[in-house]
Amino acid sequence: MGRIYVVGTADTKGDELAYLAERIEWTGAAVVSVDVGTRPSAMRNDVDAREVAACHPEGRDAVLGPDDRGKAVAAMGVAFTAFIAARDDVAGIVGIGGGGGTSIITAGMRALPLGLPKIMVSTLASGNVAPFVDVSDIVMMPSVTDMAGLNRLSRVILHNAAQAIAGMARTPAPQAGGLPALGLTMFGVTTPAVTAMVEQLRGDYDCMVFHATGTGGRSMEKLADSGLLAGILDITTTEVCDLLFEGVLPATEDRFGAVARARIPYVGSVGALDMINFWARATVPAKYGERLLYQHNPNVTLMRTTAEECAAIGSWIAHRLNACDGPVRFLIPEKGVSALDIEGGAFWDPEADAALFDAIETTLQITPNRRLIRLPLHINDPEFARAAVAAYREIAT
Template identity: 70%
Template sequence: MKRIYVVGTADTKGEELDYLAAQIAALGAAPVRVDVGTTPAGIAVEISAAEVARHGADTTQAELASGDRGRAVAAMADAFSRFITTRNDIAGIIGIGGGGGTSIVTAGMRELPLGLPKTMVSTLASGDVSPYVGVSDIIMVPSITDLAGLNRISRVVLSNAAQAIAGMAAKPARIEDGRPAIGLTMFGVTTPCVTAISEQLRDRYDCLVFHATGTGGRTMEKLADSGMLDGVIDITTTEICDLLFGGVLAAGEDRLDAIARTRLPYVGSAGALDMVNFWAPETVPVRYRERLFYQHNSNVTLMRTTANECCQIGQWIGRKLSACEGPVHFLIPEKGVSALDIEGGAFFDPEADAALFDAIETSLKPAPNRRIERLPLHINDPEFAQAAVAAFLAIAKQ
């Protein structure tokens, strides 16, 4: 039987955990209370903190007994993230917590598949929740008052959260589209290309387009790792620029690693590798103040990558793709990599582009399943989109 996991620190949030579990049970669902506290529980639970901790690293018990709260919280977060992936009876998961509890519970939630209902009632939910949500689909609910005993506000918040998680668990979403799914990456400056590719493939594939904002690329690769994608058309690899040169829309160091792990058919390109993203002009690091910029809007400032930076970007991409054993086809648009990198455009720089393309070519280790193709086209030319579609259909058959 599938159950709803109700997770929190039973040493400090026992009253709230009991109340939340009771609300879920009253709705006809089956709650199971999980303690992730670092000191003895104040209520009875179905799954103890000791059981959770047993799934941690060899040092977990020592960290929990260290007397250092930060080390104990980190150890329990690691243990819970390992524990939760061993469970096969989760219909949904709901957590409650302050700073420590939110860190512990969401660490486990992020390990669960996308689509499985996840709700976190937190004192931190009205601030920047990106460290807790990551690229998962966790629903963050502000607790309004602190979780320090029940009151007229917290009862309402917890009751509403119980109804939300029970409803989602009772009627899980169904994916009825029978087409295989592919992930595509897009930026405003590569929109014509990616839109054309999607239109040409939509009859055969469910095209999931991700905005290449750092989070977009990480989300796409999480789906790849989760077995929810059948291929990737990574036209817009711009997140790598921000990673290497301090931009605000950076990929993680593991960008492209999911392609290597899953061996999915991969068509890539150099979309928007001519730019690093910053917020408003005053946020640009001092070391870059004399560079070439384009004001995308009042809150986004784009910086043109230099030939030297493009060389580093190309080497990074070549090294990553050399680790891929699945089919890889990388397309180089010789007439420009974005809407700004075009003759007469603000970022048109053939020398920088040449450095980028040469670095990719020389860094990618030759293999029968890895191919680089230069095209005398701009990335937004209709013919480039057609070439990307043809390349993907060819390797998808392998």
């Protein structure tokens, strides 16, 4: 077993940090206490704030020099991320903090692999924690009271956090065995395609399907970056539409970045690139008022992408794939990219589809490892699923 890192801002949470470390040591676990405060502290820790701050790309003064606390906190988040990502003995990590400490510590936690135990005891844990957790597996534990000195309740909360992190670190989950894991992306409008692929692959792979809602694609790529995926069938790349055109379920600029970094087998397609997602009809930006809209349900409105937008989307995707040197196959279903984009369907637009396909074809740099496959099929045709699976099996061998 490695060591449990206990992290907090010793300048404001010194007593709580020491108590939490003592409670973990009581379980028999090895502990490393780390100070990420931005002000001087008399508390002694195994790693002091100056050592963490020195990990900032611009040096210690970039963290401990600014008089502006907001800038110092942001810089310490960068420094702590670099510090903790470089450790090779982390069996688990537990942090305590208010607003600043939570921001600093969870930044570092998000850089750690999925599956490694992470607990953040925070005054903010009962609110919107999405900015702190993002697509990681951080466990947010409410502190209930503010951490302004130990009291009868905070001692219980910190004791429970100590027991939780010690238990997780002492008995880690068994190493995944058996079938290699695959990541697949799906939307409601590509469900027939992806379901058919899973049926064909499940005997040989552990298929993990991600809903292409922005966080879904990022979660899948986080797994790839963590070395937990053997390959990807990225059939539904619709998050790019929302990234480029103000939709509510966007990818980030790093979409496809994990594919380039991990160099794992990748089969992609154009699933649901005919739509941009908004919430209820009233939330659609006024400038889109005259566009073709489709009410998917009372809370979600879809907007059909134009030929001009499709060209931009196709070019953006192809440019990103050009950075991928691992085995890549990209499939184009020429008869439609979603359940709505089919002859007679609400989003049927052959001109827009042609602009999308042509932009990909003209921008994608074809190599022996990176190939484009055009198929006279609809994305939800059974033959398309079989073709995608065949393409994956070819590059996975």
